[in-house]
Amino acid sequence: MPGSFYRVACPDCESEQVVFGKAASTVSCAVCGHTLATPTGGTADIEGEIVEIVEDRPEAGAINQ
Structure with missing residues (x-):
């Protein structure tokens, strides 16, 4: 499953x-x-x-073979 995980800071309390x-x-x-x-x-x-980008998982066509 392609998609990325991001660390996001909350705009209200600033927790990540x-x-x-x-x-x-x-x-x-x-x-x-x-x-x-x-x-x-x-x-x-x-x-x-x-x-930050915690894990970047590219689309299937973007992977070098």
């Missing part, structure tokens, strides 16, 4: 949480409950600052 870039359900901050990711049917809308 890892979020899948193609989240299929709403992701809330574990500390304050603020919505960090909203599913769109593709790449999720991420609210907050992306601090």
Whole structure:
């Protein structure tokens, strides 16, 4: 399954949480409950600052063989 994982800083409490870039359900901050990711049917809308890419998993056609 292609997609990336991001470490996102919550805009309300500044705690950091890892979020899948193609989240299929709403992701809330574990500390304050603020919505960090909203599913769109593709790449999720991420609210907050992306601090780093934890794991980048490219599309199948982009992998060198």
